[in-house]
Amino acid sequence: MPVPSVEGVSRPHVVDDSSIGLDRIRLVVVYFVPADVIPWEGWRERIVPALQEMEAFHRLQFRGSSELVHEIYTETIVGERDSAFYDGSDTARGNPHAWEAVREELNRRLGALRQDDGAFDARLVLFEGVGAVGGVDQILVSSGYLQSPVEMPRASAVFYHELGHVFGLKDAYTYEHGAPLDEDIMGLGRNRPIGQTYLSEKAKKELGIR
Amino acid sequence: MTEQVKQTEQKPKKRGTLRTKVAAWFLFVSVIPIIAMSYIVVLLVNLANERLVEELETQLVRQKSREVEKFFEETAGVLEVRVPLEIGDVTIVPENQRRLLMEETLRESKAIRSVSLYDVNGQELDRLDREVGFANDRDLIDGSQLEKIIAAQEGRSYFSPVRQTLEGAYISIAQPLKNSTDTTVGVLSGDIALTTLRRDISYGTLGSKGYILFFSDDGNIIAHSRSALDESAIRIGSIPYLAQFAQANAGAASSERVASFTQYASAWGERVVGYAEPLRNLPFVIAAEWPVDDAFRLSREIQTQALVFSLVVLVAVLLISFLVARRVTQPIRILREEAKRIGQGKFDDTIDIKTNDEIQELDEELHDMAEALKQLQQLREEFVFIAAHELRSPVTAIKGYISMILEEFTDTLPGDTRHMLEQVQRANQHLVQLVQDLLEVARSDAGRMKLEVSPQDLAAMAKTVISDLKPLWEEKKLVMTYQEYPGLPSALADADKLREVLVNLVSNATKYNRDAGTITVWHEVVDKTVVTHVADSGIGMAPEEVEKLFQKFYRAENTDTRKVQGTGLGLFIVKQIIEKMGGQIRVSSERGKGSTFSFALPIAPLEAKSN
Ligand SMILES: [Zn+2]
Numbered sequence: 090m091p092v093p094s095v096e097g098v099s100r101p102h103v104v105d106d107s108s109i110g111l112d113r114i115r116l117v118v119v120y121f122v123p124a125d126v127i128p129w130e131g132w133r134e135r136i137v138p139a140l141q142e143m144e145a146f147h148r149l150q151f152r153g154s155s156e157l158v159h160e161i162y163t164e165t166i167v168g169e170r171d172s173a174f175y176d177g178s179d180t181a182r183g184n185p186h187a188w189e190a191v192r193e194e195l196n197r198r199l200g201a202l203r204q205d206d207g208a209f210d211a212r213l214v215l216f217e218g219v220g221a222v223g224g225v226d227q228i229l230v231s232s233g234y235l236q237s238p239v240e241m242p243r244a245s246a247v248f249y250h251e252l253g254h255v256f257g258l259k260d261a262y263t264y265e266h267g268a269p270l271d272e273d274i275m276g277l278g279r280n281r282p283i284g285q286t287y288l289s290e291k292a293k294k295e296l297g298i299r
Numbered sequence: 300m301t302e303q304v305k306q307t308e309q310k311p312k313k314r315g316t317l318r319t320k321v322a323a324w325f326l327f328v329s330v331i332p333i334i335a336m337s338y339i340v341v342l343l344v345n346l347a348n349e350r351l352v353e354e355l356e357t358q359l360v361r362q363k364s365r366e367v368e369k370f371f372e373e374t375a376g377v378l379e380v381r382v383p384l385e386i387g388d389v390t391i392v393p394e395n396q397r398r399l400l401m402e403e404t405l406r407e408s409k410a411i412r413s414v415s416l417y418d419v420n421g422q423e424l425d426r427l428d429r430e431v432g433f434a435n436d437r438d439l440i441d442g443s444q445l446e447k448i449i450a451a452q453e454g455r456s457y458f459s460p461v462r463q464t465l466e467g468a469y470i471s472i473a474q475p476l477k478n479s480t481d482t483t484v485g486v487l488s489g490d491i492a493l494t495t496l497r498r499d500i501s502y503g504t505l506g507s508k509g510y511i512l513f514f515s516d517d518g519n520i521i522a523h524s525r526s527a528l529d530e531s532a533i534r535i536g537s538i539p540y541l542a543q544f545a546q547a548n549a550g551a552a553s554s555e556r557v558a559s560f561t562q563y564a565s566a567w568g569e570r571v572v573g574y575a576e577p578l579r580n581l582p583f584v585i586a587a588e589w590p591v592d593d594a595f596r597l598s599r600e601i602q603t604q605a606l607v608f609s610l611v612v613l614v615a616v617l618l619i620s621f622l623v624a625r626r627v628t629q630p631i632r633i634l635r636e637e638a639k640r641i642g643q644g645k646f647d648d649t650i651d652i653k654t655n656d657e658i659q660e661l662d663e664e665l666h667d668m669a670e671a672l673k674q675l676q677q678l679r680e681e682f683v684f685i686a687a688h689e690l691r692s693p694v695t696a697i698k699g700y701i702s703m704i705l706e707e708f709t710d711t712l713p714g715d716t717r718h719m720l721e722q723v724q725r726a727n728q729h730l731v732q733l734v735q736d737l738l739e740v741a742r743s744d745a746g747r748m749k750l751e752v753s754p755q756d757l758a759a760m761a762k763t764v765i766s767d768l769k770p771l772w773e774e775k776k777l778v779m780t781y782q783e784y785p786g787l788p789s790a791l792a793d794a795d796k797l798r799e800v801l802v803n804l805v806s807n808a809t810k811y812n813r814d815a816g817t818i819t820v821w822h823e824v825v826d827k828t829v830v831t832h833v834a835d836s837g838i839g840m841a842p843e844e845v846e847k848l849f850q851k852f853y854r855a856e857n858t859d860t861r862k863v864q865g866t867g868l869g870l871f872i873v874k875q876i877i878e879k880m881g882g883q884i885r886v887s888s889e890r891g892k893g894s895t896f897s898f899a900l901p902i903a904p905l906e907a908k909s910n
Contacts, residue, residue: 142465149463268441272471273462277440284465290519 101155103209104257104295111155111256111296113208114147116140119162119199120232121191122217125171132215133163135235142245142283143252146274150288151298159213162199169194172218184220188229191216195227202226211255213248223251242282250279258292317631318624325620330613337609341602348598349572353560356574356587359503363511363585364578366499370410371581374491377407378414378474379456400487401427410491412469416476417486421448424485442486447473451486458582461493461521468493468521497522506596509589516545516582525567525588544575545584562591630658637665646673684741687734694730701727736868743875750879754789754903755797757829761820764801772809772818782821790829790900796876797900801831803869804896808835811894828882828899835895840888848886849874873898 101111118136122128140159147157168175168191177186191214202210214229221230228251234244253275254260261276262269269277271289278286288298397416404414405427413428421443426434442448450457451473459471469492476485496513500522503511510525544559565571565588572594575586592599630652637649646669652662701724705717712720742748765781772779790797808818816836823830840848847853849870877884877898888894 145465149465263444266441268444270444272445272459287462287464290460 100297101151102297106257107297109209110207111151111209114155114157115208115210116143116157116159116213116252117162117202117210118159118213118215119166119195120215120217121166121168121195123168123170123172123175126217128165128167129217129232129236132165132232132235133161136161136215139235139245139248143249146245146249146283146286150293151296154298166195166198175216176218183222184216184218184229184231185222187216187218187220188214188222188224188227191229192225192227211252213252221247221251223254226255228252228255243280246274246279246281246283246286249283250274253288253292256296258295261289318621318628321624321627322620325623326616329616329620333609333612333616337605340605341598344598344601344605345595348595351597352572352589352594353574355505356509356560356572356589357576359505359509359511360574360576360585360587363500363503363513364576367496367513367578367583367585368581370496370499374408374410374489375456375458375472375474377404377411378472378487378489397425398427398433401425404487404489405429408491410493410495412490412492414487414489415442417442417448417451417488419452419483419485421445421452421486442488447471447488448486451475451488452483454483461515461519468497493521500524503587505587505589506593508593509587512586512588514545514584514586516577516584521583544586545577565590630654630662634658634662634665637662637669641665641669641672644676646670646676680741683737687737687741690730690734691738694727694734697727698724698731733868736872739872740868740875743872743879748875748879750793750796750876752791752793752880755792755794756787757790757792757797757822757831757900758784758787760794760797761801761822761831764798764805765820768802768805768809771806772812775809775812776815777809777812778815778817780817780819782819784822784824787822788824788829789903791903792880792882792900793876796880800873800876800898801833803873804833804898807869807896808833808837808894811835812837816893824902825899827902829902830897830899832895832897834893836893839890839892839894840886841890845886845888849884 103109103111118140120128120132120136144157144159147155170190175187175190176184177190192212195212195214202212210226212227214227215232215235216229217232219231219233221234222228228248230244230248230251234240234247240247258275261271261273271291272278272286273289273292274283274286275289275292288296401414401416405411411429413426415426416424418424421441423439423442426439428434447457447459452475454475454477456475457471457473461468461470469490471488471490473486473488475483476487478484500511500513501524503524510523512520512525513522514520559576560572560574562570562572565573570591571588572591573586573588575584577584633650633652640646649666649669651666652659701720704712705720705724709717739748762781765779769779805818805820812818812835817834818836819832819834821832823832853867853871874884877900880900882898882900884896884898886894886896
């Protein structure tokens with residue numbers, strides 16, 4: 090039986106592109122409020138524990154080979170438009186329209202994310218509206234996850250699930266019936282408290298985690 | 300004498316080699332076995348240590364394997380045992396039995412965190428979580444796409460890879476639920492926390508540094524007992540050689556899974572001796588790793604001790620070998636000394652060697668030889684003494700008669716006859732002297748020389764002798780000088796013998812002098828002795844002649860001495876006398892310039908003098 094080579098230096102990287110390393114991930118956190126919505130002042134104290142949970146989860150799943158850190162943009166960013174503009178028509182699928190609109194506006198207003206000091210930069214937009222969507226360099230999640238007692242236990246799992254999309258991981262459930270393909274955080278585990286879920290061996294392999 | 304000098308020069312070299320030889324042999328025969336034995340001991344200890352390490356590692360791994368197997372028997376086994384026979388041939392578990400089954404399952408093993416029941420289609424029918432309780436119907440999932448459900452539906456037992464969560468590692472197990480006709484009617488799945496197992500594993504240690512690694516067939520470490528490791532900090536599950544070992548065993552039938560005992564560099568860079576053994580019916584491997592420096596500490600210590608012991612023994616053997624060599628060579632040295640003394644004519648100074656062996660026999664032979672030689676010498680001395688003694692009367696008679704003839708018939712003898720008689724008288728005179736000297740020598744050799752020492756006035760004695768011999772030195776027109784030494788102390792000597800010595804020396808100075816030469820006699824006081832010098836301006840001697848001067852019958856042979864009458868015994872006798880009186884004699888001479896004879900005699904003690 091051939092023994093797969095596990096020797097050599099391999100560092101974690103995004104799915105399908107080992108040139109984009111994930112040794113150090115910097116998450117820039119912003120709170121975004123559409124112009125017609127009253128901002129929630131409690132976001133800053135609620136977001137930090139969630140971020141810390143994500144970071145601990147990240148360290149464990151990456152077996153210490155990667156570090157997730159965050160920078161919080163403390164000022165509330167009030168959107169230029171009303172909720173109706175951002176939400177679009179299909180909020181049921183995680184609100185991809187809002188992800189797109191907010192990303193365009195933030196890139197314009199704050200400048201695109203830096204990608205020049207070796208760290209992998211991503212943005213977490215805590216959105217005062219509905220949504221949980223991640224990809225490219227941004228995740229957009231509803232502030233409701235940090236406000237609703239029902240959602241709060243799984244907030245950081247959902248956030249990390251979306252971050253997984255930024256890394257290039259696919260959903261591990263079917264979109265038709267929602268039947269999980271895996272029990273890890275990209276599948277069934279996204280609905281569990283983050284302390285009880287994990288990253289599947291398949292996902293680890295895709296991310297180059299040894 | 301020169302031969303003796305040669306001998307003494309060769310001695311140290313000879314003695315050294317014999318002793319070194321004996322020591323070297325002793326060392327050789329004793330050190331080689333010591334070295335060989337030390338080597339064998341070290342080898343055996345190493346072997347024993349290696350076997351001990353292997354045994355300890357094997358024992359620990361087996362013990363941990365049993366614990367792991369027991370753990371899974373009590374957890375996974377619980378799920379398996381729950382095949383509900385009472386279901387009969389129905390294809391779905393009745394609702395009233397479901398919850399009972401699940402509650403009982405959780406009760407059976409504390410490690411089971413939650414249990415789920417799925418129908419044949421993979422739809423979750425019920426879920427019981429130890430902390431949350433039964434799940435709401437709306438939270439139940441469609442598990443038909445999950446690997447574990449698919450596996451269990453196909454009738455296989457499923458063990459998930461280890462899932463590392465912040466709340467601890469767990470694995471998910473799924474077992475098919477079968478009815479009495481062996482038809483799969485559903486799937487029972489459980490999440491099993493590995494916390495207690497990890498704790499068990501973490502207690503397994505070897506020596507002070509050895510540890511246990513518990514990992515799954517995919518190479519991921521589930522637990523270990525390596526101390527001082529922050530679990531979140533190490534990249535557990537990424538140890539290449541473990542993954543390789545696991546890979547080699549993964550999927551192999553349980554009987555084909557092989558154990559391995561070998562040395563390698565661990566994930567932490569230490570040289571370890573490792574033993575790995577796959578579990579029999581579970582996708583896990585348990586390995587023990589023991590850093591070599593700790594595992595082989597015992598044998599290293601023994602090696603060091605053996606080395607120290609060998610060195611100590613070596614030094615001891617070295618010392619003993621030299622002592623033994625000395626002991627062996629000591630009698631031989633004594634034998635040589637004895638042989639040397641016999642060579643010098645000292646037959647009585649024998650030392651008995653009591654070695655009770657051939658060397659003692661040799662010593663005894665040597666003593667016998669010395670005795671024989673002594674008798675032979677005595678016989679010779681006796682013969683010389685008797686011969687000389689018997690010769691004395693006739694030659695004295697001849698001397699008397701010739702003197703008488705020459706005196707009484709001096710006018711009547713024809714000139715020729717008179718001349719011939721005078722020749723006979725001179726020859727006879729020489730014969731008389733020779734007989735006297737021989738007697739003297741024979742006496743001295745046989746220890747018959749009689750000496751009575753008393754304080755003697757050397758100055759008076761010397762003046763008397765000089766004046767007695769005046770006719771001799773006047774005949775050669777020599778200038779005789781006697782230097783006074785005011786307050787010269789008395790010397791201890793026998794009066795007659797001392798006179799003989801002085802006569803001998805002064806007459807020699809006269810005989811071997813040139814015509815109109817000088818003779819000077821003077822005294823000196825040196826180191827409690829009175830030294831008397833007799834210097835002449837005669838023919839002198841070469842250094843090699845001086846050396847032999849005091850030997851028996853020696854006469855310097857050259858044209859100058861040939862015309863001088865002598866027996867060759869005079870100086871020998873002088874030396875014997877001086878030495879018997881506790882003195883010393885020496886000569887300094889230069890060929891053609893003359894010789895100075897000096898003899899020293901002890902100063903007489905004051906009370907002796909007053910007597
Ligand atoms: Zn998703």
